[in-house]
Amino acid sequence: DAKTTQPPSMDCAEGRAANLPCNHSTISGNEYVYWYRQIHSQGPQYIIHGLKNNETNEMASLIITEDRKSSTLILPHATLRDTAVYYCIVRVIDNYGQNFVFGPGTRLSVLP
């Protein structure tokens, strides 16, 4: 599976959009981009995933560049409860889950 690179930390003002970048320059054609987050010491929580089209759900939007070498997770109106570590993962969708590789992620601090 392709490796990902994320900034170690970011700040965002409450109510503003939080844009979290992820580089995945070696991504293969059949690998999806996933985002998870981990609030405090809880188990990671699924946010969104996509292949090449931009995706949106009730939690966030995922923007993938045309060459698929990078992506951005957007939290449109960040709240204090969005303070968490955000993980970008690139993997093939298959029947098994052992190729979820969680790196150190980006620690997002939403400031009042």
Add this chain to the structure above:
Amino acid sequence: NAGVTQTPKFQVLKTGQSMTLQCAQDMNHEYMSWYRQDPGMGLRLIHYSVGAGITDQGEVPNGYNVSRSTTEDFPLRLLSAAPSQTSVYFCASYSPGTGIVLHFGNGTRLTVT
């Protein structure tokens, strides 16, 4: 639906003691796994199972043992606890078919003195 349930939430062991971390899921997921998370780091895969009776090693399997006698349960055994095993342990299960979401429990915080 309880999802993925881990017990205990906290545990303190002395070096050399053994114990079992419990994990149960009620979503009929075939795939289950154990991760450990050390301070400031991502999650590392210890062991995983793709179905009852089938287990395999992940990235950091040494010092841990698993078995999968039922679809629902996937216990993790520490054979002889060491201070290096002080960590937060997460159990996860994977939704079949859609192959999208890894569901996590809320973790067990283990301290080995």
